[in-house]
Amino acid sequence: MGLRGKLGIAAAGLAGFLMVAGHTQALRATEYATGIEAFVGERVTTEQRRTAAVRIMSELAEAGIDAKLQPYDTGNTNWALDLVLPPVSGANVAVEIPSTEPSEQTIVIGAHYDSVKGSPGADDNASGTYAVIELAKRVSELPVRRMNVVFVWFDQEEVGLVGSKIFAANWKASGLPLHSMHNIDMIGFDGNGDGRFDLDVPDGELAEIYLREAEALGIPIARDTFNSSDHASFRKVGFRAVCLSEDFSNKDINPTYHRGGDKTIDREYMQSGIDLVAAVTRRLLEK
Amino acid sequence: MKAAWGILALSLLLWVRRAAEFALLDRFAPAAFLAVGMALMGWGVVRRGNTWRRAMRLWGLLIGLIGLAGFALAIALHWGPPVSQHGIESLTLPYFAASAFYLLGGVWLMIRPPVLADPADAASVV
Ligand SMILES: [Zn+2]
Numbered sequence: 491m492g493l494r495g496k497l498g499i500a501a502a503g504l505a506g507f508l509m510v511a512g513h514t515q516a517l518r519a520t521e522y523a524t525g526i527e528a529f530v531g532e533r534v535t536t537e538q539r540r541t542a543a544v545r546i547m548s549e550l551a552e553a554g555i556d557a558k559l560q561p562y563d564t565g566n567t568n569w570a571l572d573l574v575l576p577p578v579s580g581a582n583v584a585v586e587i588p589s590t591e592p593s594e595q596t597i598v599i600g601a602h603y604d605s606v607k608g609s610p611g612a613d614d615n616a617s618g619t620y621a622v623i624e625l626a627k628r629v630s631e632l633p634v635r636r637m638n639v640v641f642v643w644f645d646q647e648e649v650g651l652v653g654s655k656i657f658a659a660n661w662k663a664s665g666l667p668l669h670s671m672h673n674i675d676m677i678g679f680d681g682n683g684d685g686r687f688d689l690d691v692p693d694g695e696l697a698e699i700y701l702r703e704a705e706a707l708g709i710p711i712a713r714d715t716f717n718s719s720d721h722a723s724f725r726k727v728g729f730r731a732v733c734l735s736e737d738f739s740n741k742d743i744n745p746t747y748h749r750g751g752d753k754t755i756d757r758e759y760m761q762s763g764i765d766l767v768a769a770v771t772r773r774l775l776e777k
Numbered sequence: 778m779k780a781a782w783g784i785l786a787l788s789l790l791l792w793v794r795r796a797a798e799f800a801l802l803d804r805f806a807p808a809a810f811l812a813v814g815m816a817l818m819g820w821g822v823v824r825r826g827n828t829w830r831r832a833m834r835l836w837g838l839l840i841g842l843i844g845l846a847g848f849a850l851a852i853a854l855h856w857g858p859p860v861s862q863h864g865i866e867s868l869t870l871p872y873f874a875a876s877a878f879y880l881l882g883g884v885w886l887m888i889r890p891p892v893l894a895d896p897a898d899a900a901s902v903v
Pocket of ligand 1: 614615647675676719
């Protein structure tokens with residue numbers, strides 16, 4: 491074999507080795523933080539998102555709730571990119587709070603924890619991330635739960651509802667029943683101070699319960715329909731899904747949406763959103 | 778030319794790996810690409826001679842284009858707007874090594890395809 495041949499084989503061997511080595515990514519230790527502040531800050535890179543996921547798990551662990559990372563790989567947004575790029579990787583965080591008596595049914599409550607590039611993502615969606623942590627804590631303390639409740643924090647919502655699509659597809663494939671999915675996306679801004687939320691809820695039992703509980707709590711509601719958040723992934727596979735958001739339909743939208751200025755959360759407003767979903771969940775679990 | 782055989786073998790191996798990796802995720806574009814390569818190979822092995830060389834040059838062209846696409850995408854991701862975090866994070870040493878291998882290996886296969894014994898030659902020996 492000539493020198494060129496040997497060099498060719500050596501180069502080919504090196505290329506092969508590098509391709510394999512590149513797929514082993516180490517999981518780095520993350521700095522510890524607590525409270526809602528822990529979730530404000532860009533969550534775009536794999537490392538930023540993994541830090542947020544670990545913080546979600548730490549927050550829950552303090553309340554004795556043992557959530558797990560659910561890593562996934564999936565295809566690229568465009569099939570042609572599959573010819574050049576590696577698969578897309580991400581990780582949802584999830585935990586099941588089991589029913590207090592045997593039940594086949596499950597309620598899923600979720601929010602995405604990633605953000606867009608250049609935005610600290612306080613309203614979008616540290617507010618929802620924190621809300622779902624709070625809800626998990628409250629639900630775990632309920633004396634009676636006639637259904638299982640799965641809490642899930644979705645990855646990569648901002649790049650095409652990726653995490654929720656995987657989660658919903660896996661649930662569908664499992665054949666397990668799902669009572670309903672409740673999504674919380676952007677509940678940290680109330681510009682006009684009217685306390686109103688946007689609610690995308692299918693007509694029927696769920697809408698009735700939401701509206702009744704909102705009324706009892708004195709929370710104004712605007713009914714709306716949109717498919718731009720993670721609840722759409724569940725609808726697509728045939729599950730009932732709800733989304734609670736700030737008042738899009740009355741144009742009371744955070745002016746810093748997807749921008750660098752999305753650094754603050756209207757806590758009182760967020761708390762009332764948490765109270766609403768908590769009340770609805772309690773009602774559903776009592777039935 | 779042994780290097781050409783090495784390039785051919787490694788390129789097929791890498792595509793088998795990619796095809797399997799994505800097929801497990803229910804994505805079949807890489808498998809389709811590999812199938813085209815295998816069809817070319819089969820066609821060349823059966824017909825030999827010029828057909829084999831043509832098949833090799835076509836495979837070289839295909840992987841060369843993949844290598845080129847790899848670099849073009851890297852340039853777009855680096856200097857363009859931050860459209861894909863996944864894309865940006867994929868621009869690793871292995872990514873560039875693979876793109877360079879496809880581009881150079883593809884050109885090599887087009888210029889000096891591996892030599893497959895011609896059935897005519899084999900017949901004349903017997
Ligand atoms: Zn959002």
